[in-house]
Amino acid sequence: MIGQLIFAVCFAVALFLFSKNAQQIYRNIKLGRPADRSDKPAERWKMMLLVAFGQKKMFKRIFPAVLHLFVYLGFVIINIEMLEIVIDGLFGTHRIFSFLGSFYNFLIGAFEWLALGVLVSCVIFLIRRNIAKVARLNSVELKHWPKTDANIILITEILLMSAFLLMNASDLKLQLYGFEHFKSVGSFPVSHYLLPYLPTSTEALFLIERSCWWFHILGVLAFLNYLPYSKHLHIILAFPNTYFSNLNAKGKLSNMPAVTNEVKAMLDPSFTPPAADANARFGAKDVQDLTWKSLLDAYTCTECGRCTSSCPANMTGKLLSPRKIMMDTRDRLTEVGTNIKTNGSFQDDGKSLIDTYISREELWACTSCNACVEQCPVNINPLDIIIELRRFAVMEESQAPASINNMFGNIENNGAPWKYAQLDRANWTQQQ
């Protein structure tokens, strides 16, 4: 009874803390500018099912994709086991779903194989990061916290899966002994290999079984509350993020309506533009100037670096890294969120996304080739952010590189980015 009470309190506290953090993240994302992504729901569901649920884009790289698939399936399916654990915890039952009979055996067996798959995958992931030092996972922006974060996640998953298998093994041994309520249920194709290494005393076995049970569930609840501080948040946000994907051709950039109004007014004096929002900027200086989708992108990024490793600027040694663009955006957004939480409203802290986080050199190295957008397994768009920051640099500050300004001047005066006279445009027709 006391156990049930402690469990109920832990469970409620974990959910409460998580919902508070989730609200904070939701609020931060809502700081962004509007973007309409409510159209074509059927196409959006399809995109989500294929890309997030179906892991379609992961398979551009087959080896990590297979490992990730284990972890992903393990996560999705073991949540069914979590449901049983929660019910057992709250009502003091033991393996409540066991009335399902042979189907229950199948479930537990499947969970065991998946748990093993997750465990092995996470060990390989740890090796790839820390020993094999895969370049994509050891670049400069992954030093310090991002590296620690990744290792914490992997080690936690290994511990949770180990506890799960150990719990099952001791449960099975108790079942074989016919101890108390440990009636013979479930199938344990993986954990039965652990039997010889377990003690024979039922007290010790019971202790192990209960400790693992508690460790597993408390670990999961703790992990749930770790998510908002971690890149691991993608396990939740990958789904909405792919649902709200950009469905247009990748080459299509937004036509800023505020600019359209001004240009129309310039070309046609009779056109009266609607009153403009006095606070609105052209382009983005800081995270609040980005659309909410860019901010959702930032929270969804799991720092896998597929974008950066396919970025032509990055692979030829330039400063730009699309992954860093996403990480900077998230870091700044978290900082702005904390600022608002502390001060009630945003107080100028002398920082901005451009310059404080993302340098001009990074911005101007982008070729807008969309390789990063193509590669992202969860449809994140770093290019949108780069373009918005360029728009701010050019339209609000007039701070473009000199050669870019020359190009602007040529277009304005000659109708071509090079310095040729408009009247010479068709001269090529005169040559053979």
Added chain:
Amino acid sequence: MENELKVPTVAELLAKGETPDILFWVGCAGSFDERAQKITRDICRILQHVGLKYAILGTEESCTGDPAKRSGNEFLFQMQAMMNIEVLNGYEIKKIVTACPHCFNTLKNEYPSLGGNYEVIHHTQLIQNLIDEGKLKPADKNVFKGKKITYHDPCYLGRANEVYEAPRKVLESLDAQLIELKRCKSNGLCCGAGGGQMFKEPEPGAKDINIERIEEVIDAQPQVVAAACPFCMTMLKDGVKIKEKESEIEVLDIAEITARANQL
């Protein structure tokens, strides 16, 4: 040469009371860049050969605004776009073909919400259609027969608009040996000129992007590398020159290849 090149402008046609079936949007590179001008003329030869009623805007054409937009100058882009749309709509243009993937992307995707709605195709798509319709057929002993040819996907044609097959079909019709680069189609590698980079020096780094790309081309050992974008043409050509491979690898646009294969 089959016959002399006669390139009508829309204004000239209008003076005769005619309208073109398709507008050839030449683009700035196609108009002014010496290398790209050759491609432009070959496209005209193809259009003339198949008897398509086409016209250009001539001096009435202006930059689509693509480099301005990708560099963040939305004002300049929209000024250009609105002026171009006024001209195009004034002539009641319905269908446009262009050899520049940047113009193609902008006209196709970014002009509609500013009031410019046209059917926009890239010249590789037009050529593919003409081959499909039997209007273009490589000569039996065309110069490309048996040659090793590879194709470089322009980002603004490929990833940006998912046109991967049309240029490949053109090459397949040649009876040549088509080889794919290691990074191709949706994984294609940028030439380094998009997003305004054409007009500025690259940021400091280990090497230039077109060098990275040309090294991959050299690895594939082709005799011809096919391009479908005037920006890519410049970058690939420069790369081949820097690597001193000019005598081994020829950089040709899909239109030039078609014109040569058809002996136009």
